[in-house]
Amino acid sequence: MTIGIAGHQRGHAKGVQHLPELVQGVLRSHPGVQFLVHDGSDDLLPEVSEALLRIADGDGRVSLHKGPLGSREWANLLDRIDLMVCPYSRAEYRLSSSGIHNEAIANAIPSVVPSDTTLSAAAKEFCDCSAIFGKGEPASILAATRDALDDFERLAEAAQRGARKWREVNGPAKLVDAFLAMTRRQPSADS
Numbered sequence: 001m002t003i004g005i006a007g008h009q010r011g012h013a014k015g016v017q018h019l020p021e022l023v024q025g026v027l028r029s030h031p032g033v034q035f036l037v038h039d040g041s042d043d044l045l046p047e048v049s050e051a052l053l054r055i056a057d058g059d060g061r062v063s064l065h066k067g068p069l070g071s072r073e074w075a076n077l078l079d080r081i082d083l084m085v086c087p088y089s090r091a092e093y094r095l096s097s098s099g100i101h102n103e104a105i106a107n108a109i110p111s112v113v114p115s116d117t118t119l120s121a122a123a124k125e126f127c128d129c130s131a132i133f134g135k136g137e138p139a140s141i142l143a144a145t146r147d148a149l150d151d152f153e154r155l156a157e158a159a160q161r162g163a164r165k166w167r168e169v170n171g172p173a174k175l176v177d178a179f180l181a182m183t184r185r186q187p188s189a190d191s
Helices: 016-029 046-058 071-080 099-106 118-125 138-150 152-170 172-185
Strands: 002-005 034-039 062-066 083-085 111-114 130-133
Touching: 002 071, 016 034, 016 046, 016 138, 034 071, 046 062, 083 099, 083 138, 099 111, 099 118, 099 152, 111 118, 111 138, 118 130, 130 138, 138 152, 152 172
Parallel strands: 002 034, 002 083, 034 062, 083 111, 111 130
Antiparallel strands: none
């Protein structure tokens, strides 16, 4: 079981200050899991990066990857992640969406997201495919992550249904249909 934290790690907005405590807490309670932390633009808080590197040096279940990924590398990263954790700030993401969470939904990856945000609303819309945490302090994020691991089979099934619904609502076929519908409504140059 691989827990992923991926994308740009824009400091406190993404809740990265909680990562060392989260990683250590989950590894203690669920020794069979591993963490894959991706820092897409090398903007992880330095003290967090140093703490994660120390953890990774002492525990082979933690890996930290820095830098942008090409489309094939990104797809490979997503294929390796079983549970996506988005420890984001509720205040920052109340009205902001998350490309990482959208990727998780589209790729049938269950997630852990903050309550009362666009992420929790999307999780609900797409078949309750996420575990939801409250205030956002490390204890609630850790508890929600543990809950997700303990209820993983149900979340994984919900994520499969959510991904199917995502394709119906947002997939490439919908985009092509929308473009074709626009061209049908356009008057021809001869009219």
